[in-house]
Amino acid sequence: MRWIRENALSLTFMTLFVLALAGQAVAGMLEFNDQQLVNGLQPVSLLAYVTSSAFAVDVSENWQSEYLQFLLFIMLTVWLVQKGSPESKRPGEEGPGSDEEQLVGPYAKPGSPAWARVTGPRLHLFGNSLGLAMGTVFVLSWLAQSVSGLAAGNAQRLTDLRDPISWGAYITSPEFWNRSLQNWQSELLAVLSMVVLSIYLRQRGSPESKPVGAPHSATGIEG
């Protein structure tokens, strides 16, 4: 029970993620089969749908945008600040910070991770591992979107009695950029809303908010 309580946030999001993905699979299959009937084609099973390029492109286009959002948020907040936002460091604190502030190398504490105690490439890798992980998943998801989008798009082109196109043509096509940009704009708006609204609004008890009584001008305080 204690383990569940200490990991409740991750467990809750994982459960919601699985439920939402399952819901997307079922709803997507029903929509796909509706279109199959219109085209005089056979409906597909749930297994066939979740292994299809149509499902893969819908999943990966959302994943890439979410990881891009976190990549940008993590990297831009190193160098850019927003006065009054709990998501930002204080003005004047821009940059990667000193070794002493970051508790690395000779300034490492007894509980510091092993790669924070060393110097050189391992410290550099560990010191940027969060951004690298987000960036890697973003690139792989975007690549997966391009491949699955090409497959789904070409299947649709054949249904429409048109010639398939190459990967190069697909990644410069309006469809690929429409799928990408429609996700990016919503993620960027969500981050902007979080950064700006958290200056003036509060959520009591949430670490994503300043304490209710904190001044609007207070920066980098989490409640």
Add this chain to the structure above:
Amino acid sequence: MRPMRTALAALALLLAAGCAVDTAAPARAAARFHAAVAAHQDEAACAMLTRQTARKLPDPGETCATALGQLRLGPGGRVTSVEVWGDDALVRLAGDTVFLHRFTDGWRVRAAGCEPEHDLPYDCEVED
């Protein structure tokens, strides 16, 4: 991150599985269709069409076989290229371009006697 890594690995596997396509079966289906047309076995050729294509081909009062025979489709010739995306395929023969769809009982012809129209849909003598 572990579930995410597992999900990504699963996605990569699915993509790899999706890339391993069988081009021989649609090529054979297109060649068989044209062989039947060339041999004036129009009923057999109609049986290789999708249900929707076979239904839309004849005018009222006609059978599919009669309508297909009157079209006088040219010879298909040898298969020059095959593209398969999902359950759809395009087979280019020396004398024709054929569109097919994969059903549970095999590949069936959706459109034949097709001429390209730049990036627009092909103009087909037989289509659904």
